[in-house]
Amino acid sequence: MRMYDVAIIGAGVIGTAIARELSKYNVKVIVLDKENDVANGTTKANSGIVHAGYDAKSGTLKARLNVAGNAMYEDLCKALEVPFKRIGSLVVAFDEEDMATLQELYQQGLDNGVPNLQLLGRDEVKEMEPNLSDEIIGALYAPSAGIVGPWELAIALAENAADNGVEIRLNAAVTQIEANEQGFLVTVDEDTLQAKYIINCAGLYGDKINNMVNTPSFEIVPNRGEYNLFDKGVGDYVNHVVFQTPTKHGKGVLVLPTAHGNLMIGPTAEPVDEPEAVETTEVGLKFLREKAKRVVPKFPFQAVITSFAGLRAKVKTNDFIIEASAETKGFINVAAIDSPGLSAAPAIAEMVVGMLKDIAGGFAVNSSFKPNRRPSIHFMALSPEEKAALIAKDPRYGRVICRCEGITEGEIVDIINRKAGATSLDAVKRRARAGAGRCQGGFCGPRVMEILARELKVDITSVVKDRKASYILTGATKSNDEYGLPSQQVADSQDI
Ligand SMILES: Cc1cc2nc3c(=O)[nH]c(=O)nc-3n(C[C@H](O)[C@H](O)[C@H](O)COP(=O)(O)OP(=O)(O)OC[C@H]3O[C@@H](n4cnc5c(N)ncnc54)[C@H](O)[C@@H]3O)c2cc1C
The missing domain is CATH 3.30.9.10 (D-Amino Acid Oxidase, subunit A, domain 2)
Known part of the structure; x- marks a missing residue:
């Protein structure tokens, strides 16, 4: 059975921020998410504001962590190449x-x-x-208020955490947790793993995960x-x-x-x-x-x-719940992270890792920690000379796939093949912005699907829009040769 020091449940901005913070130490960490992509929960659909912090009641975790998190945004987004503008x-x-x-x-x-x-x-x-x-x-x-690409932040945090040794496991729904002598036995679909510590960052399901090992104490x-x-x-x-x-x-x-x-x-x-x-x-x-x-x-x-x-993810108390369980040693709830959770995420990560270090008696520093994300190429931002040189080296940068946003095949291939890379149409949109423009993927969608199928070595009919089973194609209407579908499927689909 696979053994980990820490299992983080949830790959939203909170789980991924904690994972990256933990990757600064020599700790074996796994992030588990039930979805097929990072940031597929609340993190992908919010206002994207890094709030200044006047809104939360003084003395609350929201107030403290919002102001602290806001101050960390410049450096974090620079290191991770995430769009952030302090516009006020x-x-x-x-x-x-x-x-x-x-x-x-x-x-x-x-x-x-x-x-x-x-x-x-x-x-x-x-x-x-x-x-x-x-x-x-x-x-x-x-x-001091700003705007950020919220899902891009979580994706970048996950990728950087993975580059620093964290395992990101998607399509991995936690269905059961049992406390035992070594920590926790975690059931993930049909599989089990063992972790010394659990950090519950399951967003809208935070109460369900808590209730797997603790007496119910909050409802989302x-x-x-x-x-x-x-x-x-x-x-x-x-x-x-x-x-x-x-x-x-x-x-x-x-x-x-x-x-x-x-x-x-x-x-x-x-x-x-x-x-x-x-x-x-x-x-x-x-x-x-x-x-x-x-x-x-x-x-x-x-x-x-x-x-x-x-x-x-609202609770009656209207504040974040960030606490080590008094009932179950080694289990930390990071729950009810509604607004300003995105703004507070970097500060929440520092706080939670501090709590975990206290519980574990400290961690050794990871001396090979790389704070920066591997740089990306934004083709349209290059000079004509740089563009020509890049196309000569890799002709895929000469093929514009998304005309609205000006995104090339080279950029799409890059974000598919990174750690925690894209596997769905919307995952490409969230990372490279192909499909995020005026036509919302109406023109580039089919071409992005072809690239996904080719790079992931899967049949194009298995490419999904966003979540599991959100299939786009059900079969071919004319020739199937292009897609390599068996002839029986041609007959079936022509009947429809
Ligand atoms: C309308 C709206 C506007 C907002 N605007 C702002 C804003 O402008 N600024 C701001 O600071 N904040 C804002 N927020 C709040 C912010 O979006 C959240 O605080 C933040 O995204 C929460 O991140 P999270 O990681 O806790 O949750 P999520 O992103 O939901 O991540 C939780 C993850 O847990 C996974 N999960 C759940 N159950 C399981 C399981 N059993 N097994 C495995 N995985 C599981 C889910 O799939 C999900 O990916 C807004 C929120 C909303 C809804």
Whole structure:
């Protein structure tokens, strides 16, 4: 049976951040995720904001870890080649009641240690954001807020952790955990492994994993947030993350540019029963549009390219649960990591590794730890001379597959063949942005599938869109020669 020091359950931004932090030590670590890709849970569908940290109640883990995590983003994203821009955020006020709330947020921000917060008047806001409503009378400005590619961060963390010796095992659902003398016997589908310590980073399933070894002590309630994403052509409609003043009914809809230069509005906030209920709704998207129009009256809705939804892992106490189990030695819960979990992730990782070191009595340092991710080539960012030289060396960089985003075959092949590499159409989109543009993969999708099938040495019909069994092709309609399908399948598919 395979033996590990640490089993991390969940390869979202939290599990992968902890894995990379642990790879700085000589510790045998495995990350297990039930999905076919890293970042296939909440980490792939959120606002992508690195919050400044004025929003969480002072004294909470959320407040402390948000501010600490925010300060770590520049260095981390530079080392891992993750898009991050510190563009600042504005919370806008429409009336005196809003202004009073902003004053409270300002004070809370100061108490939480948020740097350089400012209260602005109408003219200053208008100068910073000319497209905002004339009815806005002021704003809270937080220059330390930023935007990041959320799934790219988790993918980069996983890849770098793997390059430093961590094993990432996907399609690996943990179904049972038994505490024993050596630690834990973990059942992963049909297989078992042994680990001395367990870190529960299972997101929406954090309570289920906890309950496998501990008395139930918290319940996760999924809370859905829906979004609309708009074309890069309108990506500069706002230059900051623009929040509405929070009320007792919620934080309000925000308007923001993404780390890749799109424009986005969202999210809604709605409790749902299912931890997989990521569909968008007519009601939700209509609500978003009405709210966005209040802040940006001439909002360019015609430039919409897609919609999506993510689920927050909410608990009643409304704070992160980061604690070593008092009941089961060696088991650490990192649960209920809803917003600002992405912002806090680097600080959460440091905190959890510190806790684990205390439990284990310390770890030896990994002297060969490589902090930087292997560099990627972004073909369109090269000079004409560099492009020519690269194509001469590898002609795959001369074949543009995604015309919207300008992504070449060479770049797609690279991200398939890295550690924790892409195995699905959306995994390619999340890593190389092929399919993330205006046509959302309408043109490049089939070609990306061919490249995936070729590189992974699988039949093209087994290539999925995103999650397990999300097949795109069911069979050929004309000639099957190209796909090497048996003739029986031709007959079957022609009958359909
Ligand atoms: C609408 C919305 C907006 C948000 N906006 C922001 C924001 O702007 N800024 C910010 O800081 N935060 C934001 N957040 C919060 C942020 O997205 C989360 O805090 C973060 O992504 C949580 O990461 P995670 O790793 O804990 O969870 P996840 O990404 O969900 O990862 C958990 C993983 O565990 C795996 N898993 C579950 N059960 C099992 C099992 N039995 N066996 C194996 N694997 C299992 C899942 O497959 C999943 O991959 C937002 C969240 C939402 C929903």
